[in-house]
Amino acid sequence: QVQLVESGGGLVQAGGSLRLSCAASGLTFGSYFMGWYRQAPGKERELVATITSGGSTYYADSVKGRFTISRDNAKNTVYLQMNSLKPEDTAVYYCAGRRVLDTKFTTWGQGTQVTVSS
Numbered sequence: 001q002v003q004l005v006e007s008g009g010g011l012v013q014a015g016g017s018l019r020l021s022c023a024a025s026g027l028t029f030g031s032y033f034m035g036w037y038r039q040a041p042g043k044e045r046e047l048v049a050t051i052t053s054g055g056s057t058y059y060a061d062s063v064k065g066r067f068t069i070s071r072d073n074a075k076n077t078v079y080l081q082m083n084s085l086k087p088e089d090t091a092v093y094y095c096a097g098r099r100v101l102d103t104k105f106t107t108w109g110q111g112t113q114v115t116v117s118s
Helices: none
Strands: 003-007 010-013 018-025 032-039 046-051 057-059 067-072 077-082 091-099 112-117
Touching: 003 091, 018 032, 018 091, 018 112, 032 067, 032 077, 046 067, 046 077, 057 067, 077 091
Parallel strands: 010 112
Antiparallel strands: 003 018, 018 077, 032 046, 032 091, 046 057, 067 077, 091 112
């Protein structure tokens, strides 16, 4: 059974930090393209960051310089380190994965809530 399970969300003050984790099972994690999305209330889901199997990364402009995506293939886990958090970062954060040859993310986690207070 393919599964992604996020953890690490919570309530933090503006300027603070959180690290999200996403543990994968049931898939060949090392060959998967992974990403983090978020969805704020009343807004569409947006891409936050991605990381290839080789470790190349992409960031949305809104988080560039503040967030860092990384992966540990030995632990089947992808991380999102979030620093200098802002109230506008408040959202449910989702981990997603796809095989290299797929064009869309096919596997999603259940989401973890991040709330940044001002």
